[in-house]
Amino acid sequence: MSKAKAYMQGQKLVTDCDYYDTEGMTEQDIAAAKVVKYAVATESNTVVYIKVAREVDGNPAALTAGQLEGLTSYMNEIKDAGVSVQLRNEPADQMRISLLIYYDPTLLIIDANGNGSQNGKDPVRETTKQVIENLPFNGMFRKSDLMAALQALPCVEVADIKSVKVKPRNGAEWQTVEGYDRPFSGYYSIDALTVDYQPYNAIE
Structure with missing residues (x-):
């Protein structure tokens, strides 16, 4: 929502208006004052709900108490x-x-622990994190999208998503994702990522 993103911390609105007087402020000053980097609005039963977040190290994060109050x-x-x-x-x-990942051991790209032969990084874990972190704010997570990204890795012969569970940070119970999910907060953080690596054997 553009109005939420237009909020400027520490600045006063022009009297009887819904905008600020930015005269004398540099572009850097304006960017620093606009603490709301992500905002999505939905309406239900005459109530407008707005999910908001700031940006920390390139990722969404909750506003501070002072920012939220303002x-x-x-x-x-x-x-x-x-x-x-x-x-x-x-x-x-x-x-x-x-x-559950069945990898091709003949390619020597990853081993049974997921260790990469080129840079030491686990391509399965890195790809999974990228899929989650690259979702747009309030974007839908689809298990099929994660499956496609994993299956596209040259070292992966067969990928199986055994389970995905989610919950709001203050939620009481974990919910199993069936197909897709939209985050309550607008974004996700991977709490745990477990990968069972098995060598793929085309000949039984």
Whole structure:
């Protein structure tokens, strides 16, 4: 939502307006004041819900208490009369992934522990993290997308997603993902990633 992203921490709105006077501010000053880097709005039963997040090290993160307080005051000031706005500022949803990977041992790309022969990194784990981290804010996670990315690795003959479980950070129970899931907070953090590596044998 553009209005949430337009919020500037530490600045006052022009009187009776919904914008700021940025005269005298540099582009760096303006960028630093705009603490809301991610925002998505949905409406349900006359209530507008807005998921928000700042950016830390290139990734979404929950706003600080001070940032949220300022944003809440700003939204209450600029919103239309009679419109109810609820801000959702949450830490990343947690995700637990379990994979079964049959790799081609003749290629010497990875070993039974997933260690890469070129740079020492595990291509399966790296690819899985990239799929999750590259999701757009509030984007849908699809198990089929993760499967396609894993199956595209030259060292992988067969990939099987044994399970994916998710829960909001403050949620009580883990939920098994059946097909797809949209994060409550708008983004995920991998809490656990387990990979069972097995050599692929084309001849039984």
